[in-house]
Amino acid sequence: MVFFLESYHMGLLSSSVSLSRYRVEGHIEKPVTETVAKGLKKNSVAEIDQDISDKSVGWTSIESPFSPNFEGSSFSFGNLFVFSLRVDRKSIPAKLLKKFLTIETSKRLEKTRRGFLTKDEKKVLKEKVTTDLARRIPSTPNVYDLIWNYESRDVYFFSNLRSSNEELESLFKRSFDLSLIRIFPYTAADLLSDLSDQERDVLIGLSPTHFSD
Amino acid sequence: MLDLAVAYNRYRFLGDEFLTWLWFLIETDQNTFRNIDPDCTALEMGNRIVLENRKKKSLERITIRGDDAGLEEGRLALKKGALLAELSLVFKTGENQWQFSIKGESLNLSNFKAPGPALPPSQEEMEGFLLNKYENYNKINVFIEKVFKSFIKLRVSTKWSAKVIPNIKKWIRSIDA
Numbered sequence: 116m117v118f119f120l121e122s123y124h125m126g127l128l129s130s131s132v133s134l135s136r137y138r139v140e141g142h143i144e145k146p147v148t149e150t151v152a153k154g155l156k157k158n159s160v161a162e163i164d165q166d167i168s169d170k171s172v173g174w175t176s177i178e179s180p181f182s183p184n185f186e187g188s189s190f191s192f193g194n195l196f197v198f199s200l201r202v203d204r205k206s207i208p209a210k211l212l213k214k215f216l217t218i219e220t221s222k223r224l225e226k227t228r229r230g231f232l233t234k235d236e237k238k239v240l241k242e243k244v245t246t247d248l249a250r251r252i253p254s255t256p257n258v259y260d261l262i263w264n265y266e267s268r269d270v271y272f273f274s275n276l277r278s279s280n281e282e283l284e285s286l287f288k289r290s291f292d293l294s295l296i297r298i299f300p301y302t303a304a305d306l307l308s309d310l311s312d313q314e315r316d317v318l319i320g321l322s323p324t325h326f327s328d
Numbered sequence: 329m330l331d332l333a334v335a336y337n338r339y340r341f342l343g344d345e346f347l348t349w350l351w352f353l354i355e356t357d358q359n360t361f362r363n364i365d366p367d368c369t370a371l372e373m374g375n376r377i378v379l380e381n382r383k384k385k386s387l388e389r390i391t392i393r394g395d396d397a398g399l400e401e402g403r404l405a406l407k408k409g410a411l412l413a414e415l416s417l418v419f420k421t422g423e424n425q426w427q428f429s430i431k432g433e434s435l436n437l438s439n440f441k442a443p444g445p446a447l448p449p450s451q452e453e454m455e456g457f458l459l460n461k462y463e464n465y466n467k468i469n470v471f472i473e474k475v476f477k478s479f480i481k482l483r484v485s486t487k488w489s490a491k492v493i494p495n496i497k498k499w500i501r502s503i504d505a
Contacts, residue, residue, distance in 0.1 A: 127458075127461060128446060128447055128461075129446060130441060130446040131439050131440060131441050132437075132440045132465075133436065133437065133438040133439075133440065134436065134437040134438075134440055134465065134469075135434070135436050136435070136469060178451075178454065192454075192455045192458050192459060193455070193459055195458070195459070195462055197458055262458075262462055262465075264462075264466075269466075269469075271462075271465060271466075271469070275434070275436045275438055296332070297332065297434075298435060299336055299340075299343070299433065299434050299435055300339050300340065300342035300343040300346065300432070300433070300435060300476075301330070301332075301335040301336065301338070301339040301342065302329075302332065302335070303435060303473065303476050303480070304339075304342065304476075304480045305329060307473055307476070307477065308476070308477040308480045308481065309477070310480070310481075310484065314481070314484045314485075317484040318480070318483075318484050319330075321339070321342070321483065321484070322341075323341040323345070323382075324341075324345055324488075324493060325383070325409065326348065326406060326409075326411070326493065326496050326497055326500060327383075327406065327407055327408060327409040327497075327500070328497065328501075
């Protein structure tokens with residue numbers, strides 16, 4: 116198991132991590148652990164290796180990222196929920212697509228005894244070749260860990276990649292009906308700094324300081 | 329609350345000002361950090377700083393790497409109107425140290441190295457390991473949140489123009505001394 120964790124996790128279990136912080140907005144239905152388990156199971160990552168889909172996004176377990184298991188309270192540690200976002204993508208190399216398209220085009224021309232294919236025929240053939248390759252090519256998984264402290268309403272997401280953060284925000288909303296507010300300078304000031312109404316008015320009107328003469 | 333995408337860009341300067349103020353504090357007032365976290369024995373500059381100058385027509389970006397990361401060159405860039413956009417830091421307590429980089433516009437952390445083992449010693453010790461790991465990451469996040477809160481309270485007060493800006497300008501000018 117430890118080998119698994121070491122091999123595939125670039126997040127929480129790495130010696131050097133990237134971290135984005137979120138605040139959870141909204142109320143979660145009680146009992147909390149059961150509600151979270153339901154959201155995780157319903158939106159756990161689907162395998163697409165034998166499928167024509169080119170992308171799959173869902174939750175997985177931190178301890179077994181390639182066989183999601185949210186039974187019992189396996190994702191619950193004290194007041195923390197710890198699980199992972201998995202994004203599987205298939206990418207067909209352009210040269211591979213070109214190779215199979217050339218082969219299939221030759222076969223079709225031979226079969227129809229013609230010297231060319233129409234624009235529509237080329238389009239249909241490309242779609243067929245792409246679909247066939249998508250079914251044969253395995254997806255590449257990316258696993259991003261997260262820790263959700265449901266008492267403090269903080270989420271630590273172990274990636275700074277824009278695409279993975281966007282996937283997280285939409286999947287979290289879909290799974291738990293809760294919004295994630297990203298913490299950056301404005302939201303840190305507005306949500307975490309206990310500003311009075313008067314201070315908040317000043318914040319809204321601020322403009323950059325020039326420290327140089 | 330404002331639209332978040334608009335707010336991210338409209339107020340990104342606050343992050344750069346925060347990091348610049350933080351550098352000023354590191355050099356002039358370590359007590360602030362000890363008051364925020366009594367465990368903190370020192371907050372030190374790490375080995376990389378990135379400055380951006382938006383006063384010029386085109387954005388000028390300066391990256392300084394290496395131990396004692398060219399602080400004089402950095403201050404010279406401040407003098408020309410640049411602000412810190414990214415900063416690597418070392419947070420020290422009596423026994424441990426945390427290293428990380430913080431980005432002004434997003435407050436994202438990267439190259440974050442916390443004390444303790446990267447992997448659990450055994451499957452049975454996973455829960456204790458994860459809780460400990462969380463505490464180690466949380467310590468720095470709580471620290472940054474409190475330091476940022478001190479900054480923003482100052483930033484929306486009259487003290488910012490009356491005291492902080494003159495002191496930072498004086499500190500920047502002190503490179504000539």
